[in-house]
Amino acid sequence: MTLYLCKSTSQGGNLLLNQDEIVKKMEEWPKHYNPKEIEEKWQKIWLREDYWRDVFRFKEEDTKSPVFVIDTPPPFTSGELHMGHAYWVTIADTIGRFKRLEGYNVLLPQGWDTQGLPTELKVQYKLGIPKENRQLFLEKCIEWTEDMIKKMKDAMIRLGYRPEWERYEYRTYEPKYRRVVQKSLLDMYKMDLIEMREGPVIWCPKCETALAQSEVGYLEKEGILAYIKFPIKEGGEIIIATTRPELLAATQAVAVNPNDTRYINLIGKTAIVPIFNIEVKIIADDAVEKEFGTGAVMISTYGDPQDIKWQLKYNLPIKVIIDEKGRIINTNGILDGLSIEQAKRKMIEILEKNGYLVKVERIKHNVLSHTERSDCLSPVEFLVKKQIYIKVLKFKPKLLEEYKKMKFKPSRMSYYLEDWINSLEWDWNISRQRVYGTPLPFWFCNNGHLIPAREEDLPVDPVKTKPPVDRCPKCGLPLKPVTDVADVWIDSSVTVLYLTKFYENSQFFSKTFPTSLRLQGTDIIRTWLFYTFFRTLILTNNIPFTNVLINGQVLGPDGTRMSKSKGNVVSPMDRINEFGADAIRMALLDASIGDDFPFKWDTVKGKKMLLQKLWNASRLVYPFIAKTKIEKPEKIHIIDQWILHEHKKFVNKVITAYKNYDFYIVIQELYNYFWEIVADEYLEMIKHRLFENDISAKYTVQRIIRDIIVLLHPIAPHITEEIYHRLFGYKKSILLEELPKVDDIQEDPRVEEIGSSIKKFNSMVRSEKIKNRLSMNTPVYVKLYASKKFIENIKIVEDDLKKTLKIVNLETIESNEEKVEINKANNQPMGV
Structure with missing residues (x-):
């Protein structure tokens, strides 16, 4: 046995310390941090009923603590928790944990966007269940959904995510949620904001459903520009350039720019559509681009959004030549039955054979496509159909004014919402020609009058339920059920109304609304953010949330968007047992909110090294401070004064960073302060005083280690909870502690200089x-x-x-x- 005789440098007296006992004490603490073992241990503990009750529950009875409600994204139930999911899960959990430490009564929910075409396709083709067997099909959709939820939920829990699963986990297909969706639609109907009308709709032939403007965008694709001769009835010809020669049969006019001197003498004359011998007028319109092609274009019903504008402006006839599956119809047998691409090629052949084709150029151009679904991305068409709409356009001025009441982080993200509102050209088509979705609670007659369900009958499926009246009250015609289901954004745009119990509990609503924070990515600003903002504003006459946090995208290690075709997709589960969830969370948060960033395992490895350093430091001080509350001594050693001075700066910077959602600053400060000053400098300098039982050293190191793990806990919850219980354990969870207070630390320039x-x-x-x-x-x-x-x-x-x-x-x-x-x-x- 080795004995050391040491003199206490600040407290006086000689102490005989047994080094073997100190070493034995340290051996109680493993040298290496095992993330898998400790993380899974705490994940199970956090799910216990007593931890839910005491730590994670939103306390409705609490009338003193400020309330913080987070509107988290309900992800589509794909079954795969990709890196984008892991990113916002980490952000949500970090904010929830910090706000609890800050003293808030936190409501952290988690929903699931359960209904949609991808699930239908899986059930239809993978399980072989036909949509026509409606009841069985829906049952299998729900079974598939629940399997996918389990996989995603298990992965979320493995990342340390702890929302209030017990009461605030919801599924958009559930009756309770569906009732809120349908009630909101009935309310908007009463406000004369919902109507059925026939007209051009955006249609995806691949998915065989109508789409909203928010679900489409332009993608650059290879195509052709065909130069075609149109004979002029009065003599001569005009050459038009088009990317859609297959739409010749639907041509209703030829347009030129009124300032184009080449065509001034042709305005008002009659052109003849080749092959189909249709006579159409040559009109002048400022929207024609003189520099594109020949400066002369054909107006077809419908080739693109501009065709729709021209048709409405000039009251042109409508001829539909594309069906729901993207096949050509109504061309007198010339192109009927062909796909769009087949028809394009055949039309070129026919025009060339008959002497109407001047030339064909290969081009790259922007094509309006179904961009909201990454596994579709197909070009869309414009069909004339009877659909149900919510009137949005009339509210553009109100929306442009009210959105300013929401605070955005980063502030630049508000521009994207404003830009989207300004760009709106269509009312919201909410009809979807699918099966697995929220039924639209209406019946209709052949005149297009809608008859709403009774509120007491909600949730309702008009296909299975009799209408509230036998005939249309407006015209006396018989009623038919609306068989379409709602756009999925109709479901997810009421998350705020559902969580705050808008239709259920006025007292709860007044306590939780507007919600404190909307958390989401840049990719759903024009969908989830816009639709929630719009619907909540119209129904409550208030904004849905006071703050909006918009995160950027997690890119592949090569710095480009993750894609299976590129082979750069990384899953958070790939190496989680090796590096741990805490290290992954730290790597994900080590970037400014709103910025895109590449995910690299080398970055995660570096974060694990930092956590191991924290583990080592805690192990070092364990024999001297564990489970003992050390009171502040009258006299503080000058070295301890210095570290407390640095500590105060660290604490204040980190708390400010959390409040501003600048998590990368928290991590940056942890390196600057803990690694470079505490671990590399301070702990080395106080080892001898710890052995001397110096109370100043023990008090100081206990204080700073406790504060560090409390402040790191929201980002790295597992290791900090473990260290807390080994070193301190004063309370059931570290989350029941308070944020560090440093007002008692006096700032002294002399101490800083030393x-x-x-x-x-x-x-x-x-x-x-x-x-x-x-x-x-x-x-x-x-x-x-x-x-x-x-x-x-x-x-x-x-x-x-x-x-x-x-x-x-x-x-x-x-x-x-x-x-x-x-x-x-x-x-x-x-x-x-």
């Missing part, structure tokens, strides 16, 4: 040891050349520096140059 000198001196001696190929434990003689002030600072803590740096003798020499010289001291006894 601390700066300490760091510089340590660095100089260590650098010289490395330069001379000496280990850090090698005893040395040191000569210090420095200013009088620097030497005075070092002399104040000379004893601590000598013990820390293994200095046998320190000689000081006043000089304008700051440097040290060292010599190895052989066979010299050193202190503890």
Whole structure:
């Protein structure tokens, strides 16, 4: 047994410490942090009923604590938790945990966007269940959905995500949720905002359903530009350029720019559509681009959104030549039955054969496509159909004014919402020609009058239920059920109304509405954000949330968007057992909110090293401070004063960063303060005082380690909960602690100056040891050349520096140059 006789540097007296007992105590704490073992342990504990009740439950009875409600994204139930999911899950959990530490009564829900075409396709083709067997089909859709939810939920839990699964987990297909959806539609109907009308709709032939404007966007694709001769009835010809020659049969006019001198004399004359011999007028319109093609275009019903504008403006006839499956119809057998691409090729052949084709150019152009579904991306068409719409356009001025009441992080993201509102050209088509979705609670007659369901009957499926009246009250015609289901954004745009119990509990609603924070990605600004904002504003006359946090996209390791075709897709589950969820969370949050960033496992590895450093530091101090509340001594050692001075700056910066959602600053400060100052400098300097039972050192290190793990907990919850229970364990969970308070720490420029000198001196001696190929434990003689002030600072803590740096003798020499010289001291006894 080895005994050390040490003198306490700040408390006086001689203490006999048993090093073997200290070592034995340290052996209770494993040297290496095992993330898989400890993370899964705490994930199970956090799911226990008593932890839900005491830690994670939103307390309705709490009338004193401020309320913080987070509107989290309900992801589509694909079964795969991709890196984008992992990112917002981490953000949501981090915010929820921090707000609890801050003293808020937190409502952190988690929903599931359960209804949609991808699930239908899986059931239809993978399970082989036909849509015509409606009841069985819907049952299998729900079974598939629940299997997918389980996979995603397990992965979320493995990442340390802890929403209130017990009461605030919801599925959009459930009757309780569906009732809110349908009730909101009935309310909008009563406000005269919902109607059935016939007209052009955006249609995806691949998915065989109508789409909303928010579900489409332009993609660059390869195509052709065909130059076609149109004979003029009065003599001559005009050459038009088109990317859609297959739509010749639907042409209703030829348009030119009124300022195009080439065509001024042709305006008002009659052109003849080749092959189909249709006579159409040549009209002038400012929207025609003189520089595109020949400057003359054909207007077809319908080739693109501009055709629709022209048709409405000039009251042109409508001829539909494309059906729901994207096949050509109504061309007198010339192209009937062909797909659009087949018809395009055949039309070119026919035009060339008959002498109407001038030339064909290969081009790249923007094509309106079904962009909201990444597994579709097909070009859309415009069909004339009877659909149900919510009137949106009339509210554009109100929306443009009210959105300013919401605070965006980053602030630049508000532009994208404003830009989307300004770009709206269509009312919201909410009809979808699918099976697995929320039924639209209406019946209709052949005149297009809608008859709503009774509120007391909700949720209702008109296909299975009799209408509230036998005939249309407006015209007396018989009623038919609306068989279409609602757009999925109709479901998810009422998340705020559902969570705050708008239709259920007015007292709860007043307490939780508007919600505190909307959390989402950039990719759903024009869908989930816009539709929630619009619907909530119209139904409650208020904004749905006071703050909107928009995260960027997680890119592949190569810095490009993750794609299976590129082979750069990374799953958070790939190496989670190796590096741990905490390290993955830290890597995901180490970027400014709103910025896109690449995900790299090397970054995760670096974060695990930081966590191991924290584990080591906690293990080092464990024998000296564990499970003992050490009161603040009257006298604080100068080195402890210095670290507390640094600690105050760290705490204030980190709390401010959390409040601003600047999580990367939290991680940055952890490196700057904990790794570089606490671990590399301070702990080395107080080891000997810990063995001497120095109360100033023990109090200080206990305080700063506790504060560090409390502040890191929201980002890295598992390791911090484990360290808390090993070192402290005063409460059931670290989440029941409070944020650190540092107002008692006095700022003293002199202390900061001494601390700066300490760091510089340590660095100089260590650098010289490395330069001379000496280990850090090698005893040395040191000569210090420095200013009088620097030497005075070092002399104040000379004893601590000598013990820390293994200095046998320190000689000081006043000089304008700051440097040290060292010599190895052989066979010299050193202190503890």
